[in-house]
Amino acid sequence: MPALEIDPSQGPAEGLAAVVALRRLADLMEDAEVERAMRTGWSWPQVAEALGVTRQAVHKKHAPRLIAAGVDLRRR
């Protein structure tokens, strides 16, 4: 990773940028890990429970993408 200096005089901008980056990282990880779980046979209720969200929420968020990617989601 290239070393990059962070200018402390910017103050809160650094902390807020970290929040943005962490959200993006969490979104990317969620997409990748939900896909991995569903490709290895997990059910929607299992994924929902692991993420601490409702089945409906996780389904609504990820099903269209996974269906488009050709993941077999029948009877789950």
Added chain:
Amino acid sequence: MVTRLAPDARSLFASAEAEARAGRSSVVEAEHLLLAMAARPDTDAGRVLVSVGLTHDVVERALSQEFQASLAVAGVSVVAQDLGRPSPEPPRRLRLSASFKSAMERSVSAAKGSRQIRPAHLLLGLLGAHVGTVPRALHVAGVTQAELAALTEQALAD
């Protein structure tokens, strides 16, 4: 919208959405529009960006460095390859982020009095942000925002 969108400005919207999808984002952010512009040196905005060295590759690298640096503030470091590669969003309309919408509003103001909104107006809209991912990535790339804005104004005047 009061002013019409020029055809090449309109096509940048579609490219920005494609950039968002390629970046595995479910929303179109201001930085996706910047990436789209950098890939289009046939537009006034793209010409300005490339004239200061901001090619698509350079912008992409700057955004990635900004991401890593911001994560580092929180003590987090990731190797891109370890993140896995989720499948992209299906080809449906992606939501526009607040950063994208604010840039649009500034573009409309910048284009006031013009016949249509050109890509350079969209670039001025992006450059109107003082904080956030785009300004930070430009800083990483070693580009002065004010200088870039001046070049963009000049391109519009030509």
